[in-house]
Amino acid sequence: MTTFVFATGRYASGDWDSAPLVPPNLIDSVARYTKIDVAPTGVIVDLASTDVFDYPLIYVTGHLPFRFTSAERSRVQTYLDRGGMLFVDDHNHDTGGQFYKTATEELTKTAGRLSDLPNDHELYTCFFKFPDGPPDTSHELNGWGDNLVHKHLEAVTRGNRIEVLYSSKDYSSEWGYHPDTKRFLAVDNTKFGVNIIVYALTR
Amino acid sequence: MSTPLRAERGPVIEPPMSVTDAGLSGARRGAARSVVEWVLHAVAVGLVAWAWWRSGHPAPRGGVEVRAQGELRAALVRWTLGEPVARAHARFDAVPDVTTREWLAALATTGTRVTWDAGGADALPATAIDVERVADPRGLVRVGVAAPAGARVVLADRLGGIDSVVAPHGMVGFRMSPPVGGVTARVGGTVASAAAVDSLALRRIYVVGTAGWEAKFAVRALEEEGWTVDAHLLVAPKNDVVPRPPVVLDTAHYAAIVAIDSAAGGEHALIERYVASGGGLVIAPGAAAALARLTAGGAGAVERGALTLADSAPLRGLTLAPVTNLVAGAVALARRDALVTVAARRVGAGRVVQMGYTDSWRWGMAAGDSAAAYRAWWAGLVAAVAYAPVIGQGTTVTADPAPLVATVERLGAPVALDPVAAARRRTLPVAWVFAIVVLALLGEWASRRIRGVR
Numbered sequence: 030m031t032t033f034v035f036a037t038g039r040y041a042s043g044d045w046d047s048a049p050l051v052p053p054n055l056i057d058s059v060a061r062y063t064k065i066d067v068a069p070t071g072v073i074v075d076l077a078s079t080d081v082f083d084y085p086l087i088y089v090t091g092h093l094p095f096r097f098t099s100a101e102r103s104r105v106q107t108y109l110d111r112g113g114m115l116f117v118d119d120h121n122h123d124t125g126g127q128f129y130k131t132a133t134e135e136l137t138k139t140a141g142r143l144s145d146l147p148n149d150h151e152l153y154t155c156f157f158k159f160p161d162g163p164p165d166t167s168h169e170l171n172g173w174g175d176n177l178v179h180k181h182l183e184a185v186t187r188g189n190r191i192e193v194l195y196s197s198k199d200y201s202s203e204w205g206y207h208p209d210t211k212r213f214l215a216v217d218n219t220k221f222g223v224n225i226i227v228y229a230l231t232r
Numbered sequence: 233m234s235t236p237l238r239a240e241r242g243p244v245i246e247p248p249m250s251v252t253d254a255g256l257s258g259a260r261r262g263a264a265r266s267v268v269e270w271v272l273h274a275v276a277v278g279l280v281a282w283a284w285w286r287s288g289h290p291a292p293r294g295g296v297e298v299r300a301q302g303e304l305r306a307a308l309v310r311w312t313l314g315e316p317v318a319r320a321h322a323r324f325d326a327v328p329d330v331t332t333r334e335w336l337a338a339l340a341t342t343g344t345r346v347t348w349d350a351g352g353a354d355a356l357p358a359t360a361i362d363v364e365r366v367a368d369p370r371g372l373v374r375v376g377v378a379a380p381a382g383a384r385v386v387l388a389d390r391l392g393g394i395d396s397v398v399a400p401h402g403m404v405g406f407r408m409s410p411p412v413g414g415v416t417a418r419v420g421g422t423v424a425s426a427a428a429v430d431s432l433a434l435r436r437i438y439v440v441g442t443a444g445w446e447a448k449f450a451v452r453a454l455e456e457e458g459w460t461v462d463a464h465l466l467v468a469p470k471n472d473v474v475p476r477p478p479v480v481l482d483t484a485h486y487a488a489i490v491a492i493d494s495a496a497g498g499e500h501a502l503i504e505r506y507v508a509s510g511g512g513l514v515i516a517p518g519a520a521a522a523l524a525r526l527t528a529g530g531a532g533a534v535e536r537g538a539l540t541l542a543d544s545a546p547l548r549g550l551t552l553a554p555v556t557n558l559v560a561g562a563v564a565l566a567r568r569d570a571l572v573t574v575a576a577r578r579v580g581a582g583r584v585v586q587m588g589y590t591d592s593w594r595w596g597m598a599a600g601d602s603a604a605a606y607r608a609w610w611a612g613l614v615a616a617v618a619y620a621p622v623i624g625q626g627t628t629v630t631a632d633p634a635p636l637v638a639t640v641e642r643l644g645a646p647v648a649l650d651p652v653a654a655a656r657r658r659t660l661p662v663a664w665v666f667a668i669v670v671l672a673l674l675g676e677w678a679s680r681r682i683r684g685v686r
Binding site: 031033062063064066079082083107112113155156227229230231232 | 442443444445446447448449452463465466467468469471473590591593594596597598600603
């Protein structure tokens with residue numbers, strides 16, 4: 030059985046490593062809730078390197094302006110063509126912010142136009158059930174950032190498969206805590222992260 | 233005869249002949265002419281009578297007719313519609329087509345001895361072709377051509393040339409899209425032709441395993457090759473990704489099952505029954521222990537692949553758990569060096585393929601231009617075992633799959649022709665008979681007119 034390794038993408042611009050606690054937290058959740066053979070630690074993979082092909086799901090986040098180098102753009106295009114999936118989360122939870130503006134522009138240039146993902150998409154039901162679509166984050170509910178509760182995630186799809194999943198909900202902040210803290214939560218807020226990983230592994 | 237007298241002036245005067253001499257000479261000439269006229273008349277009447285008789289009593293003549301291939305068709309028409317021959321010998325510089333071969337065979341049944349030989353030792357290379365449908369949603373066919381080792385094989389269909397390769401060991405195979413109007417394989421002067429006359433009824437594919445890259449990319453590869461796939465992927469003890477509606481594992485619904493890992497163990501009884509009833513099964517290394525009663529062998533110690541996964545040899549870059557200790561009846565289908573990578577066996581009415589690559593998905597992701605080969609590889613594994621009942625389908629294509637064999641079968645082995653017998657028999661053409669008759673009658677008529685006899 031091939032072990033699932035959680036990979037965080039490193040890119041030349043911006044702050045790719047702004048959410049270092051997200052990978053171990055999601056790895057913990059996957060191990061906790063599923064039978065998926067998951068590696069205990071994640072890896073960091075350079076988006077311009079051929080190593081990306083060893084990790085068909087890559088998590089990308091940041092606060093700062095986001096640009097691919099030409100090598101990164103070319104590599105990511107090939108990666109998506111061959112079946113890879115990018116999960117990009119705006120750590121600013123701000124649709125007017127620098128990351129959103131530059132990342133959506135760059136992703137459109139690289140993969141195609143982002144569009145709203147319907148809230149009845151199988152991403153929301155493939156493991157845990159989220160009948161109302163993407164779960165809200167505390168940052169949204171507290172009115173930080175753009176003071177909006179984003180009703181949809183955005184995505185670039187090929188056929189019925191998601192190639193790029195883009196979130197303005199700041200899950201990087203929502204999930205950025207030590208896994209041991211999870212026991213103090215009434216509801217584990219990383220469950221949607223498990224759905225993203227299960228979706229990538231099965232669709 | 234007396235010498236003519238010449239006068240001083242005046243014309244030459246012939247001396248008068250003796251009445252007795254002139255009478256005797258004229259009588260003899262008249263008798264001779266009568267004989268000649270009678271002979272000419274008899275010849276004309278005889279030839280006409282002979283021609284009339286031959287028209288009603290055609291009989292083989294002795295001797296041999298030798299015809300080269302270029303003039304054979306015209307000779308066949310003459311031998312069939314005109315006068316038969318005792319022996320017809322054809323000299324082929326290429327294997328004859330079906331029409332010529334069957335025409336000669338039919339001629340042999342009418343009393344003519346038909347023999348043949350080849351223009352040279354290598355003039356007629358033995359060639360055979362076979363076309364069969366592959367269990368593949370795109371209707372692919374597998375073409376096998378047998379030809380002399382080192383010979384160049386030119387493959388074509390009605391639309392033109394398809395490929396041209398050298399058969400290194402006397403055999404060459406092609407896997408290709410459905411041909412238009414049958415396939416021909418030309419080797420030198422031999423053209424073998426065949427058509428895929430059946431189609432296959434294809435069901436769905438059932439993939440069972442734990443959620444992971446191997447299962448995901450196997451499903452994706454098969455779907456991109458045109459298969460409809462139902463995946464049962466185990467995510468958690470009480471949370472599977474399952475097909476809707478629930479599956480019924482039988483050959484009426486599924487062409488093959490792909491078992492990725494130990495998750496298949498939960499359905500091993502159903503899978504065993506499915507295979508025994510004729511279904512196909514592909515076993516990945518992770519599922520070998522769970523389906524031990526169906527495997528072609530054990531899963532050996534894991535060997536890491538090459539450091540880089542090269543397009544030229546992607547399988548060398550994959551991690552391998554070789555198939556070891558093959559069970560009785562199992563055969564190795566592929567190897568990496570001395571290690572068996574793919575093995576097959578029969579179980580009941582079904583077929584099982586066991587492969588040893590644990591991370592074939594890396595081929596699909598990491599090997600650039602050979603991603604299509606990765607998909608074809610997975611489709612090939614499934615096609616090797618898939619239950620695909622044949623549906624008869626008519627064809628108008630004239631097949632001649634082994635023309636040289638058919639020629640020997642229909643006309644016998646080639647026979648070296650005796651040089652004496654090979655000399656062409658001189659026949660009297662009808663035109664010459666007509667000319668002789670006309671000349672004989674004209675001669676008789678002219679002679680009688682000169683004699684003053686009507």
